[in-house]
Amino acid sequence: MTKYTFDLLKVAVLTLCATSYVLFPAMASTNEERYSLVKSGWWGSDYQKISNHCNWTAITCNEAGSVTDIAAHYWPFNLPPSSLKLQNLNLTAFSNLVTLYLPRMQLTGIIPPEIGTLSKLVTLDLSYNNLHGELPKSFASLTQLIVLDVSFNSLCGTIPSELGEFENLTFLSLASNRIEGPIPQQLGNLRDLQELHLSNNLINGTIPSSLGRLGNLTSLSLASNQIEGHIPQNLGNLKSLRKLSLSNNKLSGSIPLTLYQLGNLSYFYLDSNQIEGQIPPEIGSLEALEVLNLSCNSFFGPIPSQVGALIFLHELYIEFNQINSSIPSEFQNLVSLTTLYLSHNKISGVIPSELFKLPLSSLHLSTNQLVGHIPFEMRNSIRLCDVDLSNNKLEGFIPSPIVNCFLARVNLSNNKLSGSIPVQIGFVNILDISHNFLSGKVPSLLVSDNASWSQTDIGRILASLDLSYNHLSGSLPIELANLLHINLSFNFFKCSEGFKVFHKESLIGNTPNFPSCSSQVQKTNKAKHLIVIILPVTCILLIICLFILYFTLSTNKTKIEQRQAKNGDLLCIWNYDGRIAFQDIIEATNNFDFQYCIGTGAYGSVYRAQLPSGKVVALKKLHQSESQNISFNESFRNEVKMLTEIRHRNILKLHGFCLHNQCKFLVYEYMERGSLFHVLNNIKEVGELNWRKRVNIIKAMANALSYMHHDCIPPIVHRDVTSSNVLLNSQLDAVVSDFGLARFIDPDSSNQTFGVGTYGYVAPELAYSWTVTEKCDVYSFGVVALETLMGRHPRELISSLFDTSPQNMLLKDLLDSRIRLPHSQKDAQDIALVVTIALACLHSKPNSRPSMLQVSQQLSSSGQSPLPLSFFEISIHQLMAQEL
Numbered sequence: 001m002t003k004y005t006f007d008l009l010k011v012a013v014l015t016l017c018a019t020s021y022v023l024f025p026a027m028a029s030t031n032e033e034r035y036s037l038v039k040s041g042w043w044g045s046d047y048q049k050i051s052n053h054c055n056w057t058a059i060t061c062n063e064a065g066s067v068t069d070i071a072a073h074y075w076p077f078n079l080p081p082s083s084l085k086l087q088n089l090n091l092t093a094f095s096n097l098v099t100l101y102l103p104r105m106q107l108t109g110i111i112p113p114e115i116g117t118l119s120k121l122v123t124l125d126l127s128y129n130n131l132h133g134e135l136p137k138s139f140a141s142l143t144q145l146i147v148l149d150v151s152f153n154s155l156c157g158t159i160p161s162e163l164g165e166f167e168n169l170t171f172l173s174l175a176s177n178r179i180e181g182p183i184p185q186q187l188g189n190l191r192d193l194q195e196l197h198l199s200n201n202l203i204n205g206t207i208p209s210s211l212g213r214l215g216n217l218t219s220l221s222l223a224s225n226q227i228e229g230h231i232p233q234n235l236g237n238l239k240s241l242r243k244l245s246l247s248n249n250k251l252s253g254s255i256p257l258t259l260y261q262l263g264n265l266s267y268f269y270l271d272s273n274q275i276e277g278q279i280p281p282e283i284g285s286l287e288a289l290e291v292l293n294l295s296c297n298s299f300f301g302p303i304p305s306q307v308g309a310l311i312f313l314h315e316l317y318i319e320f321n322q323i324n325s326s327i328p329s330e331f332q333n334l335v336s337l338t339t340l341y342l343s344h345n346k347i348s349g350v351i352p353s354e355l356f357k358l359p360l361s362s363l364h365l366s367t368n369q370l371v372g373h374i375p376f377e378m379r380n381s382i383r384l385c386d387v388d389l390s391n392n393k394l395e396g397f398i399p400s401p402i403v404n405c406f407l408a409r410v411n412l413s414n415n416k417l418s419g420s421i422p423v424q425i426g427f428v429n430i431l432d433i434s435h436n437f438l439s440g441k442v443p444s445l446l447v448s449d450n451a452s453w454s455q456t457d458i459g460r461i462l463a464s465l466d467l468s469y470n471h472l473s474g475s476l477p478i479e480l481a482n483l484l485h486i487n488l489s490f491n492f493f494k495c496s497e498g499f500k501v502f503h504k505e506s507l508i509g510n511t512p513n514f515p516s517c518s519s520q521v522q523k524t525n526k527a528k529h530l531i532v533i534i535l536p537v538t539c540i541l542l543i544i545c546l547f548i549l550y551f552t553l554s555t556n557k558t559k560i561e562q563r564q565a566k567n568g569d570l571l572c573i574w575n576y577d578g579r580i581a582f583q584d585i586i587e588a589t590n591n592f593d594f595q596y597c598i599g600t601g602a603y604g605s606v607y608r609a610q611l612p613s614g615k616v617v618a619l620k621k622l623h624q625s626e627s628q629n630i631s632f633n634e635s636f637r638n639e640v641k642m643l644t645e646i647r648h649r650n651i652l653k654l655h656g657f658c659l660h661n662q663c664k665f666l667v668y669e670y671m672e673r674g675s676l677f678h679v680l681n682n683i684k685e686v687g688e689l690n691w692r693k694r695v696n697i698i699k700a701m702a703n704a705l706s707y708m709h710h711d712c713i714p715p716i717v718h719r720d721v722t723s724s725n726v727l728l729n730s731q732l733d734a735v736v737s738d739f740g741l742a743r744f745i746d747p748d749s750s751n752q753t754f755g756v757g758t759y760g761y762v763a764p765e766l767a768y769s770w771t772v773t774e775k776c777d778v779y780s781f782g783v784v785a786l787e788t789l790m791g792r793h794p795r796e797l798i799s800s801l802f803d804t805s806p807q808n809m810l811l812k813d814l815l816d817s818r819i820r821l822p823h824s825q826k827d828a829q830d831i832a833l834v835v836t837i838a839l840a841c842l843h844s845k846p847n848s849r850p851s852m853l854q855v856s857q858q859l860s861s862s863g864q865s866p867l868p869l870s871f872f873e874i875s876i877h878q879l880m881a882q883e884l
Helices: 003-040 113-118 138-140 161-166 185-189 211-214 233-237 257-261 279-283 304-311 329-333 351-355 376-381 455-461 478-484 497-501 514-522 523-557 555-567 572-576 579-587 630-645 674-682 690-709 775-791 794-798 825-841 854-862 878-882
Strands: 058-059 069-070 098-099 108-111 121-127 130-134 146-150 153-155 171-173 195-197 219-221 244-245 250-253 267-269 274-278 291-293 298-301 315-317 340-341 362-364 386-387 406-413 416-419 429-432 437-440 464-466 471-474 485-487 597-600 604-609 616-622 653-659 662-667 726-728 734-736
Touching: 138 161, 161 185, 185 211, 211 233, 233 257, 257 279, 279 304, 304 329, 315 734, 329 351, 351 376, 464 854, 523 653, 579 604, 674 726, 674 775, 690 726, 690 734, 690 775, 690 825, 690 854, 775 794, 775 825, 775 854, 825 878
Parallel strands: 069 098, 098 121, 108 130, 121 146, 130 153, 146 171, 171 195, 195 219, 219 244, 244 267, 250 274, 267 291, 274 298, 291 315, 315 340, 340 362, 362 386, 386 406, 406 429, 416 437, 429 464, 437 471, 464 485
Antiparallel strands: 058 069, 597 604, 604 616, 616 662, 653 662, 726 734
């Protein structure tokens, strides 16, 4: 080899070494990134066949082939739960990462501390996942962040004060987590911040005055926390603010006048606090307002007339305050107003007819002191679909038609309305005109006077009708019997053949009795003549039969008893002697052998028995020691008395009873699937309880208890509503059972009694008072409703219900994990409504709980309203704040 050749070779080697020195780090980096992506398990094997990972879904690289963005606007892969962890992605491999955008991936686990190595990160969005744990301390290294969104997770801990050093941050959202502690003063240093969302957490303390320095802020949301104290005056410096949400906190004092200088403010939410004082006239200066919510506070005095200057206002909520005076006439200037809620105040005067010239779709004025007539202009409002004027002192006639909006809800109950029901009611879906002074006949209701709409169309429009507690009379239009829910009770209807087609639960109180109605309709002169002929013949035959029977019994009593025992009919159980039925029961249960026992209660055992006729029944037999006990004997007779008078499809049917000198038992309809408690705790059977069936079970319970409380005279309180006392048949239809502890409630008595009920289901007020009311059953119903959806007793949730820890729990995390989350919109709406109602039923104050009639009515209209958020975003706190 010549020296020249050797020099050339040396130059080539040196050049190769220099090139490798430049290229090797980039090659090593990209290989490490690819290895991290493969190892995460987020991309399937098909992607691993693509050598260049820059071509994978959700991956963006720079010119050097290094990953800069991992951004999944949606994740197209069906990943196993083990892969859904952020820790599976080795973040240290992505030194050039600028965007990490992974919302709604159902990620679990914690945010790994390695995230602090992403020093170039500008956008971090991990929202709508299932992450838990605290924000790692390494977050302090992400100083280049512009967008930080970790909302809708289960993160805990405090807000790091180091976030105040993120000078470039324009968007910060920690909403809907379990963040606690105060808001750091350092957040006031984020001068470029445009949106700050900290709502739905456990944040306490006061609103730091330093937030008044955020001059570029357009949206500030601190709702649904435990923030207290006064609203800082210097929030009035936020001149760019368009949305201010401080709802559901413990704020007190009055609204600072400086806030009325926020000329760009469009959305102002201050509801559910402890704000007091009058609404000042300066509110009229917020000319850009579109939504104003001041509900559930302690405002008093009149509504200032200056509200009429808010011409862009779409929604106005001032309900549940102490507002008095009348509705300002200046409301006619609110030409954009679609929603007006002024319920539960002390508003007096008349309803201004000018309101119905506005584009209103929802009008709630209930529970005030309004007088006068319902303006006939209401019938001309084509957008008004939700009207609640109940619990006032309105009088006069009902407009015809009532409204013109399709599928409207109208509540005019508890007023002094008189006259007749208008023939043309309009396109009303739910109509409540109960507790008034309406008279005359119930007409064949029409939705319209247009010839193209026939009378039968009322069945396709009207779903719920409540005419109870009026002075209505005459016969009833048969087409009304097809309604999903109808209450005609406490009127003075005339007996007619048409009553046969109505449900018995529809006609209660002082309405005609069905058997007597039926017999009255069928009675004719011809029948009278037949009675004159048949009655003497029947009497003669009866005397002959009695003579033969007496002779036979006297000569061969034992033989007859044995034969009767073998062929005993179930109806014979109604004899107090119980002789025939008792022998049949002894044989069917082998003298109440344990093998036939299907359950044991506090004072009796339940047996399955197949009678000689082949019919299967359930027997509730008093324990031997208790059958001789006077107090238990009274309970036994009490249950018999009530059940023989109760007839409802959701209450367990009583076939008969036996009072034998050796034992006492009730004979019920046999429910093949046993108790709700049994099915919920049976791993093999619980899968059959899908969400639709569970909601139907809860509805059945509500209907049964509503019937007992409101349709029975006097009302009946169950006193032991538990999942063990809800029974299911082969189709998983539910009935309420076990009235052994129930009592008739005398309205004139104090209802004092001894402690009853089952631990875990008893209303809290019974711990310090022996007074039992219907609201005790309402509480127990709430427990069982939650138990049905959760698949377990909700004791942990109830024990801390009015603390803060469970309120940020997402609704989806509350549900029974043994079946899939609801995938239909109808099921999601029904579940959200049931949980909302159940939480209201668990209120610590009995008077704040809804009645079972309200619960039943709400459930009957379930699925009517769309969910305000995605089902997977709804928290328990939000449901607790809902108004029924």
